[in-house]
Amino acid sequence: MTIFKNINQEEPYIIFQDIYDDAVKAGQKEIEAIVISSYCKDNSEVNSRFVNLKFIQNEEFIFFSNYESPKARHFEKHSQITALIYWNRINTQIRMKAEIKKTSLDFNNKYFKNRSPEKNALAISSRQSEKIKSYDEVLKKYEQSLKNDDLSLCPNYWGGFTFAPYYFEFWQGHELRINSRLVFKKHNDEWKKSIIQP
Numbered sequence: 001m002t003i004f005k006n007i008n009q010e011e012p013y014i015i016f017q018d019i020y021d022d023a024v025k026a027g028q029k030e031i032e033a034i035v036i037s038s039y040c041k042d043n044s045e046v047n048s049r050f051v052n053l054k055f056i057q058n059e060e061f062i063f064f065s066n067y068e069s070p071k072a073r074h075f076e077k078h079s080q081i082t083a084l085i086y087w088n089r090i091n092t093q094i095r096m097k098a099e100i101k102k103t104s105l106d107f108n109n110k111y112f113k114n115r116s117p118e119k120n121a122l123a124i125s126s127r128q129s130e131k132i133k134s135y136d137e138v139l140k141k142y143e144q145s146l147k148n149d150d151l152s153l154c155p156n157y158w159g160g161f162t163f164a165p166y167y168f169e170f171w172q173g174h175e176l177r178i179n180s181r182l183v184f185k186k187h188n189d190e191w192k193k194s195i196i197q198p
Contacts, residue, residue: 002032008059010191012168012184016056019092019170026089034063035084038074038100047074053085054111059164061096062103064111066128068157075100081163091173096165103160112154121146123158174198 002020007013023031037048049071055062061083065072075081083096112120125138125145132138145151165186172180179198184191 002053003055005055005057007056010059011193012165012170012191013056013059015170015182016094016168019087019090019094023087023090023092026087028087028089031087033085034061036063036071037082037084038071039078039080040070040074041077047071048084054160060162061098061165062160062162064108064158064160066123066126066158067102069128072161075161083163083165093169093171093173095167095169095171096163097167098163098165100161100163103162105159108159109154111160112158113152117146117151120151121149124149124151124155169196 001024004017004020007017020031032052032054033050034053035048036051037046039046047070051063051065053061053063079099079101081098081100083098085094086092112123115123121142122145125141167186168184170180170182174180177198181196181198183194183196185194186192
């Protein structure tokens, strides 16, 4: 589940929370799953992956990851990202565009201390996306971390990313593909609303 804290009261955020609540009521599984797409300047490729959206605080969407991962390196060189959610139980898609940045060390440390030891052992032991000889080695490093590391201490290579969208598109599917598409674009700190064709 995603935790909402003092969510922004502007229209796109209110709509987002209403849709989220509808998806929860409909029994949506993996509701916190969100696709983040980034651009790699080194090889001119776009990459996408699922992450877990943990918090929405005011206007910020927050997830956590390894700061030495490929996506983190992409964010450093090209901070514009696209985020995508699809909740099949209500046939709704939400697209967002934003600039992304790291959360503060204080925020990371507080969050890390409240996580389970098992999750923290994995965060500490894994060098995300680096090559390794076998899956058994992953398990071995995890077990070693679980037994030997201070699992309340957040490593400096792990933490949060936050983004505040400047673009929302709320797509509602229709059985005849006469889909509804409601768009909000932020310009000079004001949201401009429009409806676009299917």
